[in-house]
Amino acid sequence: MANITDLLARGRTFSFEFFPPQTEQAAIQLVTTLGELAPLRPSFVSVTYGAGGSTRQRTHEIVTSILRAGAMTPMAHLTCVAHTRAELVDIVARYRDEGVENILALGGDPPQDLDAPKSDLANAHELVELVRGVGPFSIGVAAHPEVHPRSPDRASDRRNLATKLSTADFAITQFFFRADDYRRLVDELAALGATKPVIPGVMPITNLASIERMAAMSGAAVPSALVERLRAGATPDDVRRIGVEAATELCAELLEGGAPGLHFYTLNRSSATREVYANLGLAVT
Numbered sequence: 532m533a534n535i536t537d538l539l540a541r542g543r544t545f546s547f548e549f550f551p552p553q554t555e556q557a558a559i560q561l562v563t564t565l566g567e568l569a570p571l572r573p574s575f576v577s578v579t580y581g582a583g584g585s586t587r588q589r590t591h592e593i594v595t596s597i598l599r600a601g602a603m604t605p606m607a608h609l610t611c612v613a614h615t616r617a618e619l620v621d622i623v624a625r626y627r628d629e630g631v632e633n634i635l636a637l638g639g640d641p642p643q644d645l646d647a648p649k650s651d652l653a654n655a656h657e658l659v660e661l662v663r664g665v666g667p668f669s670i671g672v673a674a675h676p677e678v679h680p681r682s683p684d685r686a687s688d689r690r691n692l693a694t695k696l697s698t699a700d701f702a703i704t705q706f707f708f709r710a711d712d713y714r715r716l717v718d719e720l721a722a723l724g725a726t727k728p729v730i731p732g733v734m735p736i737t738n739l740a741s742i743e744r745m746a747a748m749s750g751a752a753v754p755s756a757l758v759e760r761l762r763a764g765a766t767p768d769d770v771r772r773i774g775v776e777a778a779t780e781l782c783a784e785l786l787e788g789g790a791p792g793l794h795f796y797t798l799n800r801s802s803a804t805r806e807v808y809a810n811l812g813l814a815v816t
């Protein structure tokens with residue numbers, strides 16, 4: 532298996548993100564999706580971590596089963612919230628002992644539950660340092676092209692990200708819909724001396740209802756021109772086709788602009804990602 536820092540040093544990476552399923556049916560769906568995406572030979576695949584440790588065991592099981600299956604390189608997401616330092620060390624040490632080489636170190640969102648356990652770590656940068664101390668991992672962090680919703684201003688958002696990247700190996704962005712937002716982020720980081728790879732995160736829109744909700748949660752604005760374009764779709768199939776077209780155009784622009792790779796938010800489905808891949812001529816023959 533591979534270390535993502537090494538993969539990035541060799542060239543562009545193409546990666547897919549999944550979340551741990553909550554039902555048996557969703558688990559079957561994920562297995563199907565992994566099987567459908569494996570032939571695209573992604574550089575790596577990542578598995579999210581439920582807020583406050585709610586998927587602690589499931590994330591671990593999916594990551595280590597992908598590792599054991601041997602076809603794809605996994606990366607485990609991990610968040611600080613509601614964990615003690617000792618718990619985090621334990622989680623990371625288990626990954627190290629099982630041969631997992633890649634961790635995405637995240638702050639996580641504050642729990643809604645006021646009785647949730649306190650977090651020992653204040654932010655993702657502290658988690659990067661903790662993971663570094665446990666083993667020789669390749670460590671990624673999150674970047675927010677349109678500025679993290681909790682950041683008071685753009686300048687402090689970029690300073691905190693640059694600090695995080697000084698000890699991490701690479702970043703993956705929240706999804707966004709305008710290539711300019713990505714370019715601006717990379718330029719602002721470069722001005723602060725942060726030049727490690729920032730992989731753009733892409734989420735093809737496949738239906739209008741969910742995208743507005745997800746965008747509101749993530750702080751990513753859906754540009755009105757894109758909303759109008761999607762609304763022109765007369766049927767759900769049309770909306771999906773237009774969403775895939777728009778994602779293809781964004782990916783092409785990002786690659787042309789020199790992005791170090793693409794990270795697809797798959798929502799545990801394969802078809803939109805496969806279509807964008809084929810449109811870009813990335814499909815492995």
Ligand code: FAD
Pocket residue numbers: 578579580581582583608609610635636637638639640641653654655656672673674675679680681682683687688691692695703704705706732
């Ligand atoms: P941080 O880097 O800790 O930043 C959070 C906020 O704190 C920012 O506003 C930052 O500017 C500020 N900050 C950071 N350091 C300091 C400091 N020293 N002083 C003052 N302010 C500071 N969430 C999950 O729950 N599970 C997942 O698996 C998951 N995967 C994700 C994958 C990607 C690629 C991305 C982009 C996001 C993911 N998220 C996930 C969401 C993420 O946890 C949230 O966006 C969270 O609110 C912030 O995480 P962060 O790692 O950016 O946090």
